[in-house]
Every structure is written in C-alpha cells, then in structure tokens.
Amino acid sequence: MTPQAAAATEPRTLAPPERRLSRVAANEALGAYRLISTHDGHGPADPRPGQFFMLAAAERWGAGADERPYLPRAFSYARARPERPGVRLDFLLEAIGPGTDRLAQLSPGEELALVGPLGVGFRPPEPGSRPLLVGGGIGTAPLLCLAEQLDSPTILLGFRSGAHAEAARLFPDAAVATDDGSVGRRALVTELLAEELDDGPTTVYACGPAPMLEAVRALCAERGVPAQLALESGMACGFGACFGCVVPTKRGYIRLCLDGPVLDADRLESAL
Ligand SMILES: Cc1cc2nc3c(=O)[nH]c(=O)nc-3n(C[C@H](O)[C@H](O)[C@H](O)COP(=O)(O)OP(=O)(O)OC[C@H]3O[C@@H](n4cnc5c(N)ncnc54)[C@H](O)[C@@H]3O)c2cc1C
Ligand code: FES
Numbered sequence: 001m002t003p004q005a006a007a008a009t010e011p012r013t014l015a016p017p018e019r020r021l022s023r024v025a026a027n028e029a030l031g032a033y034r035l036i037s038t039h040d041g042h043g044p045a046d047p048r049p050g051q052f053f054m055l056a057a058a059e060r061w062g063a064g065a066d067e068r069p070y071l072p073r074a075f076s077y078a079r080a081r082p083e084r085p086g087v088r089l090d091f092l093l094e095a096i097g098p099g100t101d102r103l104a105q106l107s108p109g110e111e112l113a114l115v116g117p118l119g120v121g122f123r124p125p126e127p128g129s130r131p132l133l134v135g136g137g138i139g140t141a142p143l144l145c146l147a148e149q150l151d152s153p154t155i156l157l158g159f160r161s162g163a164h165a166e167a168a169r170l171f172p173d174a175a176v177a178t179d180d181g182s183v184g185r186r187a188l189v190t191e192l193l194a195e196e197l198d199d200g201p202t203t204v205y206a207c208g209p210a211p212m213l214e215a216v217r218a219l220c221a222e223r224g225v226p227a228q229l230a231l232e233s234g235m236a237c238g239f240g241a242c243f244g245c246v247v248p249t250k251r252g253y254i255r256l257c258l259d260g261p262v263l264d265a266d267r268l269e270s271a272l
Helices: 003-009 098-104 137-149 162-170 189-196 210-223
Strands: 020-030 033-040 052-057 073-076 079-082 087-093 111-118 130-136 154-159 175-178 202-207 227-230 246-249 252-255 262-264
Touching (some): 033 111, 073 137, 079 137
Parallel strands (some): 202 227
Antiparallel strands (some): 033 087, 052 073, 227 262
C-alpha cells in the first residue's frame, strides 16, 4: 500500500496543534463511574472511535498554588455529537487517583483543557464479517461510539460488580457478565467471547484491563479470528514527544499514542 493510500484508510482524525479550553456541560454519576460531557467549540466534529484526548482541569490541576501542575491524563472519548460550533464530547471515567478525582469533581460551567483527538482508532470490519465488541470495566468507553457506528454489533461487557455494570445501560443491547454475578452472568467476559466465536466470520474489537486483552488476543489467535485491541500505557504528552508510552510489538517498540492505542492483535506477542 502506498503511504497516500494508507493515510486515506487510517482511522485517524488529526488534532488541531494546540491545547484548547472546553466548557463542562454535565458531570453525572453512572454507578461506579462518572459521565462527563463537555462542549469543545473549536475541535473537529469527527473523532474516530478508539481515538483519545489528553484532559486537564483548567483550574486546581496540581498539588497547590506554588507546586507543579499534574500532567494531563489520557481518556478515550465515549460519544461525540456535532454541536455548532464544534462538538459535544462525552467521557466515561473511573476515579482512581489525583487526576481522575479532580475531573470527577468538575462542575457544569467549569473549563476543561483538552488536546485531541489523538492516535489511531478502530478500523471497520471487512464486508461480511460480524463485529463483536468485548469490553471490560472502564474499557467499555471507546466501544460506545464504535457500537453507534457499526451495523448490529454483538456486544459483550464484563464488570467487577453491579455498580460498575451500570455502564452497560449506555449500550442498547449488551450481554453482561460480572465477577460477583450481581448483574448478568457470573463469568468473565472472555467466557462469553469463547462461546460467541464459533458463529461465522467475525472481527473482534476489545478494550479493557491488560489481562483481559491478553486473554482475548490468545483466544482469537487460537481460533484464527482477526482482533483489534485498544491498549493502555502511561502517557505524558499524547503526541509522540516523550516516548513514555512505548510498547513492544513483534517488529520492535512503538509509541502507543502515535501508532495506537488500537493495534491489530497479531502485531503483539502479548498484550500484557
Ligand atoms: C489511550 C488511553 C485511554 C484511556 N481512556 C480512559 C477512559 O476512557 N476512562 C478512564 O477512566 N481512564 C482511561 N484511561 C486511563 C487513565 O488515563 C488513567 O487512569 C489516568 O491517567 C489516571 O490518572 P490519576 O491521576 O487519576 O491516577 P494516577 O495516580 O495516574 O494512577 C492511579 C493508578 O493507576 C495506574 N495507572 C495510571 N494510568 C494507567 C494506565 N494508563 N495503565 C495502567 N495503569 C495506570 C497508576 O500506576 C496508579 O497505580 C486511558 C488511558 C489511555 C492510555
Ligand atoms: S505519550 Fe508521549 S510519546 Fe506517547
């Protein structure tokens, strides 16, 4: 494939080269998660499912007035709706540390700084191949916008508990598994995947914790099913400058923020 043809098929919308301010429209609890909507008046209206944004609260983003601010944090967008001018973006997040705690406290009207959309997203399935989406925990976020763009996808979601499984309510029709059996089946989501894989030509799209992604990768490799995995790694810049996000592939290290976060599973020896 020529570089021009590759660029035309690559699921990447380019980010404006700047950090810009958006305004928070809503910040609501969704079980164990927060759903934050923000109006990005100057960003592209067509981010691609699987792409991400680097987010930071415009104020109180750091350890105090005299101390260094935190670095921005990476978040997949969960939904995008054109809203003139610009776009309304929804993010689903889990408060697990100082950055996500602060974002979880944002009030409507406050400013949220963002850079993006960044990275390479999911590619559509080949004609005749059934899309099968597999999400674990907060990894369900990028599958929401992907599900909206696909024709009748099969959606399998796994969560730790009933409070986390509230996120499944965002999806029109998903099979749910929980670790404690409080919602759906008491199973790992990869058990649901193993049962679904025998049903004709399929393309698997997965996002979730690394052990789940590795189980998906191994299962799909064993059954000869193509899979696209949205990976995570620590990201300081989000656009290729810091090399903090490198991950090993079969053909050497790549910067996940530039060449991912979505990678074909067969590029990896392991997703761990
Ligand atoms: C491309 C991408 C998309 C993401 N999308 C989402 C999303 O949609 N919603 C969401 O809630 N989170 C998402 N994350 C994860 C999110 O960026 C981190 O949880 C966040 O940086 C945590 O910041 P913090 O300051 O709250 O906690 P920190 O203090 O930074 O981290 C708290 C704990 O989590 C660990 N940790 C932090 N980041 C990561 C990581 N990337 N991988 C593994 N462990 C990590 C730390 O080692 C620490 O133990 C995404 C990450 C990437 C790379
Ligand atoms: S996050 Fe800086 S190079 Fe990828």
